[in-house]
Amino acid sequence: MMAQSGVRAAEISTRIADPTEWSTGGGMLEQMVPTELKIKGGMNLALQVGAIYDSNFFLDETNAESETSFYASPLIEYISDPEGGAKSSFAVSYRPSFTAYNENSEYNDVDHVGEVRWTLRGSRTELTLYSRYDELSGTDRLSGEFVNGSLFTGGMRLERRLASRTIGYLGASSAISDYSQSDLQGAQVDSVFLGGLWEATSRTAYGSTIRYSHISGDGVPDIDAWALLLEARHMVSDRINLSASVGPEYAQDGDADRLGVSGFLRATYNFAERWSWINSIRHALVPTSTSSNQLVDDLVVSTTLQRSLERGSIGGGLEYRYSEFVNIGRDADLRNDEQNAAFVLSWSRPLFTDRLALDTSARYAFNSGRSDWEQFLFALALRSSF
Numbered sequence: 001m002m003a004q005s006g007v008r009a010a011e012i013s014t015r016i017a018d019p020t021e022w023s024t025g026g027g028m029l030e031q032m033v034p035t036e037l038k039i040k041g042g043m044n045l046a047l048q049v050g051a052i053y054d055s056n057f058f059l060d061e062t063n064a065e066s067e068t069s070f071y072a073s074p075l076i077e078y079i080s081d082p083e084g085g086a087k088s089s090f091a092v093s094y095r096p097s098f099t100a101y102n103e104n105s106e107y108n109d110v111d112h113v114g115e116v117r118w119t120l121r122g123s124r125t126e127l128t129l130y131s132r133y134d135e136l137s138g139t140d141r142l143s144g145e146f147v148n149g150s151l152f153t154g155g156m157r158l159e160r161r162l163a164s165r166t167i168g169y170l171g172a173s174s175a176i177s178d179y180s181q182s183d184l185q186g187a188q189v190d191s192v193f194l195g196g197l198w199e200a201t202s203r204t205a206y207g208s209t210i211r212y213s214h215i216s217g218d219g220v221p222d223i224d225a226w227a228l229l230l231e232a233r234h235m236v237s238d239r240i241n242l243s244a245s246v247g248p249e250y251a252q253d254g255d256a257d258r259l260g261v262s263g264f265l266r267a268t269y270n271f272a273e274r275w276s277w278i279n280s281i282r283h284a285l286v287p288t289s290t291s292s293n294q295l296v297d298d299l300v301v302s303t304t305l306q307r308s309l310e311r312g313s314i315g316g317g318l319e320y321r322y323s324e325f326v327n328i329g330r331d332a333d334l335r336n337d338e339q340n341a342a343f344v345l346s347w348s349r350p351l352f353t354d355r356l357a358l359d360t361s362a363r364y365a366f367n368s369g370r371s372d373w374e375q376f377l378f379a380l381a382l383r384s385s386f
Contacts, residue, residue: 050381187217312349338369
């Protein structure tokens with residue numbers, strides 16, 4: 001399913017830190033799979049076209065330049081088992097995005113996103129292989145310049161039900177970022193993890209994960225990090241869903257040691273028939289793309305309130321980002337930490353049929369750090385499925 005049109009910050013430097021759903025606990029707990037073989041298939045086709053107004057395209061403090069861009073983004077997706085339950089399932093999707101800028105036509109380009117997932121299930125064992133490739137473009141919040149980059153993520157996850165209430169899992173993942181600009185530095189984060197969950201009840205589980213990560217990049221020495229993450233999953237009927245993975249992380253770069261916190265928390269509360277409250281926290285340590293011998297200690301907190309209408313939906317939310325720059329060498333640039341806050345409103349409504357929808361959203365953000373800037377974004381799009 002194609003995501004709704006949304007105005008959002010160009011968070012390119014920190015995207016390598018975003019966790020994937022298969023990198024910690026969960027898995028079998030959220031979806032118990034029947035053992036009978038079912039083979040079904042489904043093809044999804046969709047198209048989204050729209051326009052975005054940006055009041056501060058280059059995120060400049062003193063000379064804000066407005067820009068209007070137009071885009072078209074088709075989606076092709078195939079799912080071998082759309083209803084679930086098959087012993088073997090395969091999903092693949094491809095989504096290019098054609099963007100044209102009114103004032104800065106030299107940045108006109110096509111960004112590609114491709115994703116592949118293959119899952120094998122047995123009566124007590126499940127294996128998932130996953131890969132995704134994103135091309136990213138926009139004015140990056142941390143570097144303060146228009147960036148063309150790419151991010152590859154991939155890995156595997158194997159989990160086994162060891163007892164009636166116990167699940168063990170292990171896996172490995174890799175994330176690689178790269179940039180077209182010669183003054184920006186890509187990075188690679190490789191991880192292996194091992195853990196388990198104990199189901200206290202049919203809706204609650206606790207456990208832990210041990211994770212080792214190796215961070216490398218063009219501008220940082222190799223860094224080894226070990227984390228002990230405490231896992232929790234909790235569901236209260238269809239109203240409350242909590243997923244957490246948080247714990248201490250010890251990082252060593254050869255010259256210095258660092259003890260911090262890593263992990264994420266996601267919580268959804270459906271407190272009324274049409275109302276949902278969605279919250280998330282993510283904290284991670286990643287290399288910066290703009291300076292040698294420097295890491296970004298990145299924290300993201302967001303909260304969103306959504307209401308379903310008779311036709312369509314409306315929502316609003318807040319997002320706060322705090323990026324602390326950690327020097328790990330003598331040649332690192334000294335720079336202030338970045339703080340960014342944003343307020344978002346969105347509205348979506350079907351037009352004529354359920355296969356055609358109008359999406360609108362507005363976002364106001366202000367930033368302090370490298371420069372103090374403000375930005376207003378407004379997006380309008382039509383989304384159609386076939």
